[in-house]
Amino acid sequence: MPSKNNYSDKPALDYVFHPRSIVVAGVSTDTTRLNFGRILLESLISAEFKGKIYPVNPSGDEVFGLKIYPSIKDIPQTVDYVISAIPAQYTPQLIADCAAKGVKVVHFFTAGFSETGTEEGRQLEWQIASTARQNGIRIIGPNCMGVYCPKTGLTFCPDFPKETGSVGYIAQSGGNSIYSVREAAMRGIRFSKVVSYGNACDLSETDFLEYLSQDPETKIITAYIEGVKDGQRFSKVLRQAARVKPVIIFKGGTTQIGAKTVASHTSAIAGSETIWRSLLRQAGAIQVDSLDELFDVALAVNYMSPPHGRNVALIGLGGGASVQAADACSNAGLALPPFPLEIRQRLKDIIGLEAGNIFNNPLDLYHRNRQEILEEAIKVIANYEQIELLIIHIPFDALIITPRWGANQYIEAIINLGEQINKRTTIVLEFVAKTESKQIASEAQLTLYKAGFPVYPSVRRAANAISKLIQYHHWQQRQYS
C-alpha cells in the first residue's frame, strides 16, 4: 500500500469537493443495457454540476447533447476530477492517462480490486494507487460511490436533494450512502458533503473525518465505518474532530461473521467490538448501532437545543400507546415528572372534563384533538418550568376512523406554536399500518421538519435519540467546564 500524501493546508482536501471539470469514463450510449457511467453522468447533469462535464468512451459518439471523447487525453481543456466506471482491467491505462492530463482526483466507482480477496485484485489496486501517488493524484475508492456535494453539484444519484445542509457523512459502503441520503432527506436532513470511499486505497475515512472536522460548512459529522487502516491516526483525528463538532459513528462488522463479511466487502479489518466501543467513548464520539439510529441522533442534534436535564412531558393519544410510550421513555433514561395539581387543573379546564383522559404525564388526548384545545394544552405544559422537553406522539393507526382530520388538527396546533417550542420538541408520527396514514405521515413529516421539528417513527426511537443528545451534552460539559 502506498503511503499517504500530506496536504497541510486547512481544510487540506477542499479541492476534492470543488472540481472545475469532470470526466465520466465508461459512458455507454446503449440504452438497452444498465450502464453506471451513464447513470452517474445523468446524475451530474440533473444536479446541475457547476463545472464542465466530459463523457469518455473509446467508441466516441454523443450522449445527453455532450460529445463523448474516446480518451481523456483527447479533451482539449484541463480535467480536475475523473469518475471511473470502466472495467477494472482497463484502470491502469486510465490512471496513466490521468497522470498525463494532470488530473487531481480520480474516483473509482469500478470494483474488482482487493475486495475480491484475490492476489490479482490486490495487485491491481496497488498498481493504480502507486501510479496515483507518483503523480500527485488522490484516489477515492475503488469500489465506491464517491462524492455528493450539493453546493458544487457533485453527486452520484439522480434523486438526491439539490439543497445543501450542515451534516457531513462518511460511508464505507456505497449502498449505505445511497440509502442514508434518501432516508435522511425524507426526515429533513440536508448534507454539506457525503463521501462513499469503499476500499480506501488512498483517501480514507480518517482523511475525510479530518477534512469534515475543519470544514466550516459541516456542523455535524456522521459516519458508517467498517474498519480503519491506521488505528492510531484515526483515534487522534477522531478526538480532534469530536472536540469541535458532534461526531456520530455507526460501526459495521461488530460480530465475527460481520467482520468476515467486511473483509470481502471493502477488504478492511473490522477490529474488535470492545476496542471500538472504548475508542469511540474515550474520544467523545456518539456511538450508534444502526443506520436508522445514526440519523435519529443526527436529527436530534441538528434540530434541538441540548437539554440540561432529563424531564420530558409526553403528550399523546390512546391509553395503551401512553403506557408503551412511558415505558420507552423510562427505558431510555428519561424522566416523566407528574404534573402538579395546578397544571392538571388548567389542563382539565382547557380540555374539558371527559372520562378516559389522563390529566397527567403522559397526557392522553385521545378523541380530544381539536386544534385550539391541543394548542392550549401544549402551551400550558411547555410553560411548566419542570419540563425541558416535549414528545408529542400521534399514532394515526390507533384511531378508529380515517385520521386526516385528526392528524391535521395536531399538525396545525404544532405549526402554530412553531418557534415557541420547536427547539425542545420531538414529534412521533406512527404510521406503519395503513397506506393512507403512511401518506398523511409523509406529508406531515415534510411540513413539520420545515417548521424545525424532528420527526420519529416511534417513541422508542425518539426517546433514544434524545437520551444520546443529553449524554453527549453532559460529556461536553465535563470536558469544557
Place this chain on the structure above:
Amino acid sequence: MPSKNNYSDKPALDYVFHPRSIVVAGVSTDTTRLNFGRILLESLISAEFKGKIYPVNPSGDEVFGLKIYPSIKDIPQTVDYVISAIPAQYTPQLIADCAAKGVKVVHFFTAGFSETGTEEGRQLEWQIASTARQNGIRIIGPNCMGVYCPKTGLTFCPDFPKETGSVGYIAQSGGNSIYSVREAAMRGIRFSKVVSYGNACDLSETDFLEYLSQDPETKIITAYIEGVKDGQRFSKVLRQAARVKPVIIFKGGTTQIGAKTVASHTSAIAGSETIWRSLLRQAGAIQVDSLDELFDVALAVNYMSPPHGRNVALIGLGGGASVQAADACSNAGLALPPFPLEIRQRLKDIIGLEAGNIFNNPLDLYHRNRQEILEEAIKVIANYEQIELLIIHIPFDALIITPRWGANQYIEAIINLGEQINKRTTIVLEFVAKTESKQIASEAQLTLYKAGFPVYPSVRRAANAISKLIQYHHWQQRQYS
C-alpha cells in the same frame, strides 16, 4: 368486584363470539358530530354481521335504513349482545334494561369508570358488574373496543379484513387492538378472534386466554396485557394454554412510570417486571417487548416450519447491507455457516464471475438481479443440506436507480420457487426512504404473503423473530421429549 360466573362447557365462552342479534346503544343520526355508536354500527354493517342489528337511541328515527328503537325493551325480538356507546351515567339503566330483556353479553365501549381514579367511577363500575352478575350477563370492558370475529361479522372498525384466520389476540388497550389488526393485516396475518377488554370488570384476559386455548379456530395466541387481576389463575391458565398452542405476550407497563400510566389507563395493577418475566418463561410463553415484535414473532410462527438448528443462509444485495445483516443475524444467535467450495463454484457458474460480489454466506447479489439467476442461486443454497433457513434481503433504497424492475426480478424468482422454500424462508423488504419504494414494497408484501412468505422490514427484526421461533421450538422439545 363481583366474583366470576363459572361456565364449564368447552369452550365455555363460545356464545360471546356468536350472537344472533346485536343492539348498538347510543347511535346518533347527527352526522355533523363524531358519534362512536354510529361508527360501531357502520362497522357491523360493512362486516356483514350474520345476525340482526338494532340501533338504539331515546330519540328514535332511522339510520342506514335501520329503525332506531328508543330503548332495548322496545325491540320485539330477542337480543343476545349489546354494545354500549352511551355516556357512563346512563349505563345502570342500560344494564337493567338488558337484564329485563334477557341479554347475554354487554360490551361497554363506554369509558368513565374505575380508570378515572375516582370513587364515583369505581362505584359505577361495581354497580353495572353487580347487576350483570345477578342476571347472568357477561360484560366485556368497560372502556374498550370489544370483539372482532370476522367469521360472524362482529367487529369494531370499518376497515378490518373480512377474512378469518388462525391468530387470536387479547388486547387490554383499545387503540392497540385497532393498530395491531391493521398492521398485522398488512403483513398477512388474519385473526380468528380479537378482544379488546379494557377495565375487565367481569370477563378478563384470563377468561379470554382460556377460551382461545380451547378454541379450535385459534392456532396461535397473541396478547397485549397491562396487568392481571388474579395472578394465580392467570398463571395456571397460561401454563395450560402454552402447552397446547404458541402464546406470545407483550407486557405493557414494565417500568415504574409505565405502571403508573397503566393504573390510569385500565385501572390494572401492572406488577413487577421481574415477576412477569419469570412467570412467562416458566409457563413457556414467548415474551416480546413491543407490538411490532408481537406480530414479527406471530408471523414467523404462522408461516414457518420450526427449524431444528440455527444455520441460516443470507442472500442480499449490497456489501454494507450484507455486513449489517450478518451482524444482525449473529446478534440474534443465528449462525451463517460458510458455503463449501462446491457450492461456491456452482454459484459462480450461475451468477457469472463478477467483481464486487461475495460468493459466500452472506451472498451479495448487488446488480446481478435477473430473475433466472436469482432463482437458480436461491435453489442451490436452499438445497445445501447444512442450511435450514433462508433470509432473502432486498433493500430497495440502496439501489441507485428506480427499483421496480429489480424488485420484480426478486419477487418473481421467489414466487416461482414458492412451496419449495416458503416454509423456511423469510423475506426482508427495506423500504423506509422513498415514497416509490414504499409502494413497491407494499405491493410485493401482499404478493409474497399470499404465496406463504413472511415479510419483515429489517434483517434485525426477521432474525429476532426466527430466533424466538427456534427458542420456542426447543422449549417445546424439552417439554415433550
